[in-house]
Amino acid sequence: MGALLEVKQVWKEYGSSIVLEKLNLTVKEGEFCTIVGTSGCGKTTFLRMLLGQEGPSRGTLLLDGKPMPAEPGPDRGIVFQRYSVFPHMSVLDNVTFGLEVTRSRLLGRLFGGARRKAREEAAAMLAQVGLGHALERYPSELSGGMQQRLAIAQALIKKPRILLLDEPFGALDPGIRADMHALVLKLWKESGLTIFMITHDLKEGFKLGTRLLVFDKPRLDAQAPNRYGATITYDLAIGRDEPALLDEIQGAVTETSRFIHDSR
Incomplete structure (x- = not known):
C-alpha cells in the first residue's frame, strides 16, 4: 500500500x-x-x-x-476540545447541515427527497455515535460527552x-x-x-x-x-x-x- x-x-x-x-x-x-x-x-x-x-x-x-x-x-474532518457545534440547531440539524453545505454546491439548495435523504443519513450517523435518541435536542441539553459525540458525527458525516x-x-x-x-x-x-x-x-x-x-x-x-x-x-x-x-x-x-x- x-x-x-x-x-x-x-x-x-x-x-x-x-x-x-x-x-x-x-x-x-x-x-x-x-x-x-x-x-x-x-x-x-x-x-x-x-x-x-x-x-x-x-x-x-x-x-x-x-x-x-x-x-x-x-x-479531512476535525474535532476540537471545545465542542464546535451550532447552539441554535437541533442535534439532527447540526449533522444534516454538513451534508447540505457539501451537496448544495453541486445541486443547489436541498429540497424534497434530497433533503429527506440527507436527514436520514445524518440520523444514521447519530445512531452510530450513540445519539439516535437525541435527534431533536439542542446542544445546551446535552452533556459534555454527548456534545463531543455530536462533534464527531459532524466530522464523519462527510465521509x-x-x-x-x-x-x-x-x-x-x-x-x-x-x-x-x-x-x-x-x-x-x-x-x-x-x-x-x-x-x-x-x-x-x-x-x-x-x-x-x-x-x-x-x-x-x-x-x-x-x-x-x-x-x-x-x-x-x-x-x-x-x-x-x-x-x-x-x-x-x-x-x-x-x-x-x-x-x-
Whole structure:
C-alpha cells in the first residue's frame, strides 16, 4: 500500500519565530497516529496544516502523492476540545447541515427527497455515535460527552479519509473519556479512517494509537527560545502496553517543558 500522507522537510515560521522545523513523516492509510509534546511545540499548527488552514513555510505536504490542498475539504474532518457545534440547531440539524453545505454546491439548495435523504443519513450517523435518541435536542441539553459525540458525527458525516482530533477528550471526566475511547476505536476499525490525535495524556496515546509521534525541541536556546523549532523526536510503532517506553518519553517531555518554562 502506498503512502496516504507525506511530509517532506516541512518548516513553519511566523516572522522570526520558528514553530516547526525539518518535519519528515510518511503515513499509510488506516494508521492511528497519536501526537504528544509540550505546550507550544507546534502540535496544533501541524494539524492546521493537515487540515489545509495553513501551509508550510518551507517543504512539501503531499496527499496521495499530490500537493496538499491549500484549503479545508471534505476529505479531512476535525474535532476540537471545545465542542464546535451550532447552539441554535437541533442535534439532527447540526449533522444534516454538513451534508447540505457539501451537496448544495453541486445541486443547489436541498429540497424534497434530497433533503429527506440527507436527514436520514445524518440520523444514521447519530445512531452510530450513540445519539439516535437525541435527534431533536439542542446542544445546551446535552452533556459534555454527548456534545463531543455530536462533534464527531459532524466530522464523519462527510465521509473524510483523514480525521484530525485536537485534544478531543481533554475536558471530559475520566468515565466519559473511557466511553469516548471505545467509540473512537470502534469508528476507526469500522471505517478505515486515518486518524491524527493530539493528547497531553501519554497513556491515552498508547491506548488508542498504532503509532506515537512526539513533538519536541531537540535544540534549545535560553536567550532566544524561538530561534529553533520543534520536530518529531520519537516516531514509534506501538502496542497496547509499553510502560518502560512511556516513562522514558514522559521524562524527556517533562525535562523539555521545564527548560522552556525557565528560559522565558
